[in-house]
Amino acid sequence: MLKNRIIPCLDIMNGRTVKGVNFKGLQDAGDPVELAKRYVDEGADELVFLDITATLEKRKTLVALVERIALAINIPFTVGGGISTVNDIRLLLNSGADKVSLNSSAFRNPGVISEAAGQFGNQCIVIAIDTKKINNQWFVFIDGGHTPTTTDAVRWAKSAESLGAGEILLTSMDADGTKSGFSLDILSDVCNNVSIPVIASGGAGTKDDFLNLFNSTGCTAALAASIFHYGEISIPDLKEYLKMNKIKMR
Numbered sequence: 001m002l003k004n005r006i007i008p009c010l011d012i013m014n015g016r017t018v019k020g021v022n023f024k025g026l027q028d029a030g031d032p033v034e035l036a037k038r039y040v041d042e043g044a045d046e047l048v049f050l051d052i053t054a055t056l057e058k059r060k061t062l063v064a065l066v067e068r069i070a071l072a073i074n075i076p077f078t079v080g081g082g083i084s085t086v087n088d089i090r091l092l093l094n095s096g097a098d099k100v101s102l103n104s105s106a107f108r109n110p111g112v113i114s115e116a117a118g119q120f121g122n123q124c125i126v127i128a129i130d131t132k133k134i135n136n137q138w139f140v141f142i143d144g145g146h147t148p149t150t151t152d153a154v155r156w157a158k159s160a161e162s163l164g165a166g167e168i169l170l171t172s173m174d175a176d177g178t179k180s181g182f183s184l185d186i187l188s189d190v191c192n193n194v195s196i197p198v199i200a201s202g203g204a205g206t207k208d209d210f211l212n213l214f215n216s217t218g219c220t221a222a223l224a225a226s227i228f229h230y231g232e233i234s235i236p237d238l239k240e241y242l243k244m245n246k247i248k249m250r
Contacts, residue, residue: 003250004214004242005045005221006235007199008228010035012051012081015065017229030229032065033072039228040073042235045250047073048169048199048223050101050128051081063095070096078126078169084109089116093124101169103128104142107149107156110163117164125167126199127160129153131186132173138186145173154189161194168194169223172202177226179205182213191218199223207233207241214247 010017010032017032036047049069051062066079079092080101089100106113106127117125130141131153138153157168170190172183182203191198197220200213204224213222227233239249 002197002220003248004219005199005250006043006210006239007046007048007221007223008035008039008044008235009048009050009201009223009225011225012049012062012065015062033068035229036069036073036077039235040075043239044075044235046075046098046221047077048101049077049079051079063091066092066095066097080126080128084112086112086115086119089120089125093120099124099126099167101126101128103130104144104147106160107140107142107151110159113160113163113165117166122164122166122196125165126169127157127165127167128169128171129156129160129190130171130173133183133186138189141173153186154193157190157198158193161196165196167197167199169199169201175203176201178203179227181205181209182217182222184212184216187213187217187219197221207238210238210242211245211247214242 012032017030017035039047069077076098078099078101079097083089083100083102084105092100113125130145131138132141140149140151140153140156142149170187172186175183180203182200187200199221200219201223204227210222213219243249
């Protein structure tokens with residue numbers, strides 16, 4: 001059985017860490033490299049860096065920043081944003097990233113998942129899915145949450161796995177930044193329909209939110225941003241709380 005992971009997420013815009021609510025109202029949250037070093041010291045299991053405006057601005061992820069991060073930390077980290085080709089992936093992995101996160105580009109060109117998994121192994125291919133509930137159905141959104149699609153989130157997660165994805169990063173846009181708890185219904189549905197690890201994202205506000213997530217779904221990792229960035233919950237305290245409640249932690 002996989003042990004559970006705690007993963008801080010750093011959304012990057014103009015070289016700085018930012019955080020908003022429901023993908024809007026972004027506020028500065030600090031230098032990404034300094035935050036990353038802090039999280040390593042606090043015992044984070046992995047880190048995720050998302051260049052959140054790269055796709056909309058039609059540019060590539062910040063390779064120089066990835067190199068700085070790789071030199072500063074010693075835990076696995078995933079990079080996403082503006083990645084559309086196997087060459088993009090190769091460049092980021094060669095720059096020090098352990099995994100890459102594909103979202104809009106993989107949705108528009110699913111073949112890139114198979115191609116990348118074939119070249120680099122599925123263990124370093126993460127498919128990020130941003131999803132929102134409309135008329136009681138969870139749909140996929142792309143382009144940083146700006147473009148709705150008619151594709152069901154569970155169906156896309158299953159397709160991504162069949163194409164070679166090694167992990168799913170599922171973000172509930174409804175819960176993002178609200179600190180009202182993870183969207184357990186869609187997370188459970190995805191976990192029940194794929195056999196690869198699922199990272200839960202969106203809604204973390206209390207230690208109990210993490211406990212409920214691990215007790216109620218098959219997710220093996222929980223991702224959060226603002227509660228860690230602003231010191232509302234410390235990673236050591238969170239991990240100790242979860243272990244006390246019989247959650248197996250990494």
